[in-house]
Amino acid sequence: MANNRSQSNSTALRDGSIFRRVSHLGSARNGLREWRLQRLTAIALIPLGLYFAISILRLATSDQTTAAAWLASPVPALLVILFVLAGLAHALVGLRSVFADYVHKRATLVVTELIARAATILLAGASILAVLKIFLGH
């Protein structure tokens, strides 16, 4: 009973040895890496998301010059790039888990995942290029 409790109380997020213990067992081979990526990006997205939300609110009624001036400073430029990267990585892992649950035909699943990956990379590229253009242009 005591052993049971200690087992149910430790998760891979808190206990690194669980990682080592299960990483060679069946589905844990690939799934655990995505599980961990989803959690790590989730944790990063709490401060990054709040920073972005507050910044965008303060810009809400502003013009292009103010928005560009904001992204021309190094800290906002860096944090927005990190927000976009963490957000899109998190989105891709999440979308793939939805596809895995609801897309039952193998061929459809492969095509759907390809489209999602391509879209994610395109969006990340466009966003980062945009921020870099503003940042380097000043």
Next chain:
Amino acid sequence: MERPLSPFMFPTWYRFQITSALSILHRLTGIALAVGSILLAWWLVAVAAGGDVFAATHAFLVSPIGLLLLFGWSVAFYYHLCSGIRHLVWDAGYGFEIRSAYRSGYAVLAATVVLTVLTWLYVFLA
């Protein structure tokens, strides 16, 4: 035996519970935010492009449809953020008791409403 597949469980096989509804909402808002990242990328590109592109984007965002999209985006963002923190607490091994699962669920809903209302009060009053 014909087993019911997951997407068709909810209306016919499950009694409504706030916990499962919130779980589904977490996924739905996650999908919405993934689609919403198109809007984010578009806005960043518009700021970089400036001129007419930014003017057109800005005009779209302050139109009724644009505001509705932004409102939906903010609800999805705050819900997914609060609900995500709840999930992280579960991942760390806390809060699994039925009572605390219900409590944290209602707390997430309340926090979402408060944050969304504060956000839009700021937009329209400041």
